Amino acid sequence: MNKAVFLDRDGVINRERGEYTFKIKDFELLPGVAATIKTAKERGFKVIVISNQGGIAKGLYTVEDTDKLHVHMQGLLSKEGAPVNDIFYSPNHEVTGASLDRKPGSLLFEKAAYRHNINCEQSFMIGDSLRDIEAAEKLGITSFLIEPNSSIEFIVKHL
Numbered sequence: 001m002n003k004a005v006f007l008d009r010d011g012v013i014n015r016e017r018g019e020y021t022f023k024i025k026d027f028e029l030l031p032g033v034a035a036t037i038k039t040a041k042e043r044g045f046k047v048i049v050i051s052n053q054g055g056i057a058k059g060l061y062t063v064e065d066t067d068k069l070h071v072h073m074q075g076l077l078s079k080e081g082a083p084v085n086d087i088f089y090s091p092n093h094e095v096t097g098a099s100l101d102r103k104p105g106s107l108l109f110e111k112a113a114y115r116h117n118i119n120c121e122q123s124f125m126i127g128d129s130l131r132d133i134e135a136a137e138k139l140g141i142t143s144f145l146i147e148p149n150s151s152i153e154f155i156v157k158h159l
């Protein structure tokens, strides 16, 4: 089985702006993220993004906008030799109805674990919101709550 480092997106990989980030011009990769992803992969971890994108349900942007942004993100990370292994996101939000895939629901973690044959007990999650942590802990993933836009380099000493 594989091990994984799961990452929230906004506030962990790219700068949390206090509003939805869906335009390429607003996407700012945080310092140290690419290096940390690279190290995690070198140490045998898959790196998987799990993100809530409730702005889609609210009609603020589309799945196409989101996918385009993720191509851009992967391009920036690839330039540093650190593309993530997979990206899962929930387009849902309570405004349009409950869903199991939106964190703190754990469905996207379950899908990721199934697709990548992940042993959750040997895996980690970094998020900047309590719902990130709640979702991951449902599957026994060791989780770290950070301040938005703070360094994730500490994870390296756990890997």
Ligand SMILES: [Mg+2]
Pocket (backbone or CB within 6 Å): 008, 009, 010, 011, 012, 016, 127, 128, 129
């Ligand atoms: Mg976040």
